Each structure stands twice: as structure tokens, then as C-alpha cells.
Amino acid sequence: AQRVTQPEKLLSVFKGAPVELKCNYSYSGSPELFWYVQYSRQRLQLLLRHISRESIKGFTADLNKGETSFHLKKPFAQEEDSAMYYCVPAGGTSYGKLTFGQGTILTVHP
Amino acid sequence: DSGVTQTPKHLITATGQRVTLRCSPRSGDLSVYWYQQSLDQGLQFLIQYYNGEERAKGNILERFSAQQFPDLHSELNLSSLELGDSALYFCASSSPRDRGLVPHTQYFGPGTRLTVL
Numbered sequence: 001a002q003r004v005t006q007p008e009k010l011l012s013v014f015k016g017a018p019v020e021l022k023c024n025y026s027y028s029g030s031p032e033l034f035w036y037v038q039y040s041r042q043r044l045q046l047l048l049r050h051i052s053r054e055s056i057k058g059f060t061a062d063l064n065k066g067e068t069s070f071h072l073k074k075p076f077a078q079e080e081d082s083a084m085y086y087c088v089p090a091g092g093t094s095y096g097k098l099t100f101g102q103g104t105i106l107t108v109h110p
Numbered sequence: 111d112s113g114v115t116q117t118p119k120h121l122i123t124a125t126g127q128r129v130t131l132r133c134s135p136r137s138g139d140l141s142v143y144w145y146q147q148s149l150d151q152g153l154q155f156l157i158q159y160y161n162g163e164e165r166a167k168g169n170i171l172e173r174f175s176a177q178q179f180p181d182l183h184s185e186l187n188l189s190s191l192e193l194g195d196s197a198l199y200f201c202a203s204s205s206p207r208d209r210g211l212v213p214h215t216q217y218f219g220p221g222t223r224l225t226v227l
Contacts, residue, residue, distance in 0.1 A: 045218065086153065
């Protein structure tokens with residue numbers, strides 16, 4: 001079964017501090033991996049996807065196939081990073097659908 | 111703005127009733143996905159359509175059905191509503207490769223909040 005674990009429901013950091021949002025997945029086949037973000041009163045949107053290797057808003061994510069992890073990192077958090085973050089594997093036998101974890105609410109304090 | 115629109119924004123109805131949620135994808139997107147977001151279940155995939163055909167099914171109840179029309183808009187029909195169906199229903203669209211079988215970035219609508227009393 002496809003499963004995503006984001007162990008931290010809530011994560012608080014201070015502005016300028018490093019932040020890491022953890023994600024572990026259990027998935028049939030080799031999934032494509034995404035991070036989606038939902039800012040307050042905005043719609044869910046793509047933050048980054050592994051295959052493109054882009055760094056969006058200073059965030060990066062490293063895929064560790066051995067540990068089946070895809071942790072999201074940013075060296076210096078900003079207040080505008082406060083949002084709900086979802087780690088999302090997709091593909092393989094699940095085709096185009098996205099499997100969402102429970103999400104992590106990140107709060108960046110001034 | 112991602113371009114995906116959903117109507118209505120809010121819907122309040124009673125148990126046992128039937129409602130229809132509507133989604134218009136981004137221009138040119140062939141795939142439409144429906145998701146349900148509730149406090150206890152989180153965000154769950156319901157169903158995917160690609161160019162009018164059902165492509166994948168998730169945890170969609172038998173009381174729920176969907177379709178995608180020739181103009182590519184989609185409707186999600188929820189019938190015999192129960193209190194537990196109260197949730198935020200999202201629609202997303204994408205331009206997938208390989209007839210909807212390969213994941214691609216999905217663009218989400220603002221959601222329809224359904225309240226069943």
C-alpha cells in the first residue's frame with residue numbers, strides 16, 4: 001500500500017533558523033516525489049518536484065532511496081514560509097494520482 | 111492564479127440529499143482529479159478522469175460518482191449525504207504525459223466546502 005509519513009504535525013522555528021520537514025514513504029515501484037504547500041487562504045500549490053531538481057523559495061529536498069525519505073530543507077526560514085506542507089509521492093502503479101501525507105504545519109516566528 | 115475554478119464555494123445541505131460539485135480545469139488540461147479533505151482523514155484522492163474517461167479510482171464511496179464532459183469540465187455527484195461527508199472537496203487538473211498514467215504537476219482549485227446538517 002502507498003503510505004506517506006510526515007512525523008511532525010506541527011513545527012515551529014524562529015526566523016533565520018534552519019528548518020527540516022521530514023517525510024518517509026512506502027510505495028510500490030519508483031515514485032516521483034513532490035512537495036506541495038498551502039499558504040493561509042490560498043489554494044494548494046506545487047513547491048517542488050524531485051525530477052526537476054529546482055530550488056523554490058530556497059527550499060530543497062533530497063531523495064534517499066535507501067531510507068525512502070524525501071526531507072524538505074531550508075537553511076534560513078522566513079515568516080512567509082509559514083504554511084501547511086505536504087510530501088507527495090506519485091506514479092508507479094498509482095499512475096497520476098497523488099498520495100498525500102497528513103501534512104506538517106510550519107510556523108516561523110519573528 | 112492556477113486557473114482551476116470550482117463552484118459553488120460553499121454548500122450547506124441536509125442528510126439524505128444529493129449535491130453536485132463542478133470543476134473547470136485549466137485551459138488545455140485533459141486530466142481532472144477530485145480530492146476530499148477532512149479533519150480525520152486528511153487529503154484523500156477520490157477519482158481521476160482523462161479526456162472524458164475514468165483513469166483511476168481511490169477511496170470513493172459508491173454514493174459518489176463523477177464524470178468529465180466533452181468540454182473537459184467535471185462534476186462530482188454526492189448522494190444520500192451523511193454527516194461524515196462534510197469536508198472540503200478539491201479539484202485539480204494537469205496535462206499529464208502518457209494518457210494520464212504518468213504523474214505531472216497538478217494545479218488545484220480553491221475547493222468547495224460542503225456542510226451536511
